[in-house]
Amino acid sequence: MRYSQYFLPTSADTPSDAVVISHKLMLRAGMIRKLAAGIYTYMPFALRTIHKISNILREELNRAGAIELLMPAVQPAELWQESGRWSQYGPELLRFKDRKDGDFCFGPTHEEVITALVRSEIRSYRNLPVNLYQIQTKFRDEIRPRFGLMRGREFIMKDGYSFDADEAGAMVTYWKMYEAYRRIFHRCGLKFRPVEADTGNIGGSLSHEFQVLAESGEDALLNCGSCDYAANVEKASERNDAAAPDPAGFLPVETVDTPGMGRIEEVSAFLQRPPEQFIKMLVCLADGTPVAVLVRGDHELNPVKLKGLLGADAVEMADDAMVLSAAGAPAGFVGPIGLKGNLRLLADHAVRGVLNGVCGANQADKHRIHVNPGRDFQAEYADLRMARAGGRCPKCEGGVLEAHRGIEVGHVFYLGLKYSRAMKAQFLDAAGKENPFVMGCYGIGVTRTMAAAIEQNHDAHGVIWPMPIAPFHVILCPINPKKDEEAGRAADALYGELTQAGVEVLHDDRGERAGSMFADADLLGVPIRVAIGARGLKDGIVEIKRRNEAEPARVPLKEAARVVQDMIRQDLEKYA
């Protein structure tokens, strides 16, 4: 591609409303332009990367036995009413009416459409499993779109859905997709990590997110330094083996005055006892019903775990008035001893290990000391706390958890029967009996992957594309070609030669000064830059520089095409 014939407007300065680096660089590099909040035009340069990512997706998914189709973006409300999500989904679902006043939405996801399709087409176990995917524009009316393509409203997504005859088959499919995802992100040239994820409102037990590792990532991850355990903090656990202490050490409970001290730090300082010795009681509302939850004083409740345990749609902290009415004591002084009978009491595993602990006394300005779980109260124990870096790995002996940040670019999800049951999508098994399909769903944010690639691969000057998803392999920079005809001729010849060989070349024939050209080359992040100028040509030399290296290689002009092709091949093989 000749730059002078292309549509690639770059800019030296950053629009003020961009916060994250991928957004800034994509604007400066002429990759995207905003049309409305969270809605962007993908400019030609960006579209090339979108196509490259899409093609890697197709190759790997097809290899794994999935089949591409394309469903409508606009969906009728009836389907969503069948699954129950028309009322559940909330304002994030963009709804509208057609001219006949019928309700429709712009699809944020396609479980309903695909389930209806498979329901009407597949009757027999003989035709299972099927695994279908599409690459399509989605719309989610995000509460707060931000960070450019990282959290847009309109975005391109690969979404896939599998249908199996039984759970065992669905598991096979699930892990096949998991492996395909590993290959996909590896082939994109990204540093990533699959992590265990919360299954959210869908329930079920099996879900993994594929996280591109980047400091700017919105998701906090924990992984074991010794084994392959890795999870989103929402899901992550620490080892839960706190043993109940020996009752021989139990001291009698006492009530002490703690005037005005409702916070752990205050009471801890006042009583000279460390927060680990505290039993913190929180009152939460699970779909409106109060429950009491105990965590150790130095721990945090993980609301996602609580929500999952209770099977609730929403969990929130009770306000002070609710605490008072549910527990009978002011917030800050509630405790597990002598609770109102009907209040359910849950506790994190770590609470079991507290010996002679401190907790609220269920009356204002008083705490109890020498409180011992088991002797002084009974609770339902579960994993309810936030895991932390430095915590012990739940999976291996001796491993310690480390913290990272990531950008969620893919998600594989075991759905089970949720949609097939709700929508009566059934097949006949070998015994002639009707069964609901066992489903899985698998998403990859294509445009988000592009943004994540930039978040992970950039420097002060611009993007540094991994070769497999770079919009071009090479950028050709003839120095002063209008004056120096030899440079111009050599560049044109090399351009022709490389293009013939199938190399994707951006030929910067704009006649810009060297400084501007190099600055743009760095900004655009094309992996290989070839500079052709009088300085080298007098010795028959051109300079070939990788974007991620500081020094160029000086290569005879005659060999330039071959050297460039070798470099590209090397890079691509690394990610094959």
Add this chain to the structure above:
RNA sequence: CGGGGCGUAGCGCAGCCUGGUAGCGCGCCUGCCUUGGGCGCAGGAAGCCGUCGGUUCAAAUCCGGCCGCCCCGACCA
């Protein structure tokens, strides 16, 4: 949806408090000059000051409504 902020030339911003001729840098156009890391000089085009209304002799500036956008929070495959 709660809190905060911003809308002035394509982009980044000043001007607003204290009402009276709309300005700077970048970019763009012309010419000369220069040419290996965003050259220099000279000339030029370009703005219904988001929008509607109010106050005033006079509004970018003061007041109110609306719209849009951004940031923080809650939410989210």
